[in-house]
Amino acid sequence: MSASRSPKTPATKSPGSGSTRTRQRRRLIDACISALHIYGPSRTTVEKVVALADLSPGIVRFYFDSKAAMLVASLEYLAAEFQDRVLQPVLQLKDTPVEALRLLVNLYLDADIASPRKVSVWYSFWGEASSRQEYYDICGKKDEDFAALVRELIERLIARSGASHLDADGVALGLIGVLEVLWQGFAFQSEANINRAEAVSRSLAYLRSVFPGEFADAVPAPARPAPLPPAVTARLPARAFADARLLGAERERLLRSAWQLLGHEAELSSAGDFLTGDLGGERVLVVRAERERLHGFRNTCRRSPHALLTERRGHLQSAIRCATHGLTYTFAGQLVEGRTPGDLMPLEITTRGALVLARAGAPHHEAQPDPIPWDAVGEPWGFTEAEVAADWKVLVEQWLEGPPPHQHFLAPNQMLDVRDAGTVILQVSPTAPGRSRLRRFDYANEATGRRPSRAAREAWRRATDAWVSEQVQLAESTQSGLVDGAGEPTDSGPVTPALAQFRESITRLLQST
Known part of the structure; x- marks a missing residue:
């Protein structure tokens, strides 16, 4: 299922700063998605949405002309998310159809994209006659583009494999049908009861039955993990930065318990x-x-x-x-x-x-504690978050390649930068294979014993802004190189103990998925 987006212009000027407006609009859309999941389009009301969002009913008029506009904006949001987080990454791999189709299956069935809440919203618009036209208007053209992309990938694979007896349109329709049936099952289950690894395996089994020798399942893990390579050669393979099964293991065994x-x-x-x-x-x-x-x-x-x-x-x-x-x-x-x-x-x-x-x-394994100066963290100065078009591990590896003394790592995904003018804490969390969200917490520094001047604070913030921006740009560029098949990365020399330990934790998970 794919979709497009037509930006909505609010009827009146909304209150507050731009960032506040963005957060409140996003909050309303998120609550609207929840209401659609619970009630369906016809029974979703403004009152139910604002109750879920914990906002006043009057705030809605600042962002949407009507209830219908709010419902459409929610579908547009899901459509844009699908376009950005599923279709675009797959398009970048179309010259390597096996990798592209494998990524398509993993992203299509990802816990964030294909959550029961979001899937039920897609089907609620499709299922109610009064909302079906809105679905066609927003998603019709992109559904056709999605089908065309799947067919193109199948055609490329047929040409590469020499299986000229296969009908590309029939094989593509079969894959789309497999994915749609799995989505329908997700819509009527709770997340705890969904076996996503099995869903991915079943989808790849269909492709493997058509293209023998391709789309093999992961090799079962040995009874005992194989010895890890030395730290100087322990670079993670490129597939580790866009692997849905690995992401599930990372969430379960590293992130949730940290x-x-x-x-x-x-x-x-x-x-x-x-x-x-x-x-x-x-x-x-x-x-x-x-x-x-x-x-x-x-x-x-x-x-x-x-x-x-x-x-x-x-x-x-x-x-x-x-x-x-x-x-x-x-x-x-x-x-x-x-x-x-x-x-x-x-x-x-x-x-x-x-x-x-x-x-x-x-935790499954207690990481060696970094002597973090917690008492140096003073009053909060600010909080921001941003989506990053890179796997969370790319950012962590950048932090650990050669951290200066004022930077401290809280495994597996947080970094504290403690300066005289202030402290910044970065927290990176995965949102999908190859995608992440970076949260930034800014604090005063109590260790200096005196409050820095306004000029010193502003200089620190500008320098920190520039450094964080450079880190994100570098991570996104690195991710693009990994996805584009630029070759397996290599190390030019020894790595820090913290980086070696981080890579070891991921390698252990790779061996068990």
Whole structure:
């Protein structure tokens, strides 16, 4: 399923800064997607959307002319996401059809692109007669382009393999049908019950039955991991930076069990203050309760797996609520009202200095701790996040290639840069194979004992902005080279112990997927 995007111009000028407008519009769209998943287009109302978004009904008019415009914007958002994160990466590999088709299958069935919530939205527009025209208007042309791309890849593979007896159109339609049937199954399951590795394997089995010798499943892992190569030659293979199965293992065995930064205690100063974050695919919510206690939970409704809260931070008046399903929980996560049984699922939280961190469980392997100067991190100065067209591991490798003394690594995906003028913490998380999200937390530096001048702070921020921008550009360029098949990367000399340890952790996962 593919789609296109037609930008929507708000009817009136929206309030606040540009970044605030963007976040609020995105928050409304995300809530609208959840409402469409729960109610379908005809029963989704502005009231239900703003209840999920925890915004006032009046805010909608600043971004959308009508309910219909908001629904269309949500479908346009999903269409653009599919175009950018599935079709474009596959198009870049069309000269190597086996790799392109393998990537297509992995991206099409990815947990973020093909989540039950998003898949159900696609089918709800298609299934309701009153919404079918909107689907055709937004997605019709791009659906045809998607089918044409699959056919072109099959034609290239037929030509390369010499299997001239095959009908490219029939084989392409068969693959599209396999993927669509799997999507339909996802729409009626919870994420916990979906076996994505099996779905990918079944799709590749279809292609393998048509093209014997191609699209082999991964070789089963040996009973004992093979010895790892020396650190000087332990460069990760190119496939490690665009592998859906590996990404699943990374999320499960590295990221969800690692301490991930959420924010600063100053952002949780009063009862009802909350922070949200991501633990490598596991949404987390931390709330300040009475008596200054902190509680951490999965940020997921117990009845339907939508986020209870979508803003990074905010304040709750008296309880945690899912207005859609009529569920109410105390700040300690206990159910006090509603027909869906069960309290919120707890997650581990801790503090390091004044910073708040969370994880979803005990790690498989405890990494060697870096002597991080947590007490140097002072009051929060700012937070930003950006999408990066590169695998999360590309950025981590850049950080670890030769970090200066003022940089510290929190395995597996966070870096602290501590300077006299301030501290910046970077956190990179995967969003899809070959794609990631970079969060940046800016803080004062308490270790100096004095507040830096405004000029010093501004100079530090400009220098940090430039460095982060260079890191992102370098990562995206490196990812492009890996995807374009520029050859397996090689090391020019020894690597740092931290980089060798990071590569070892990924290599272990490669051997087991």
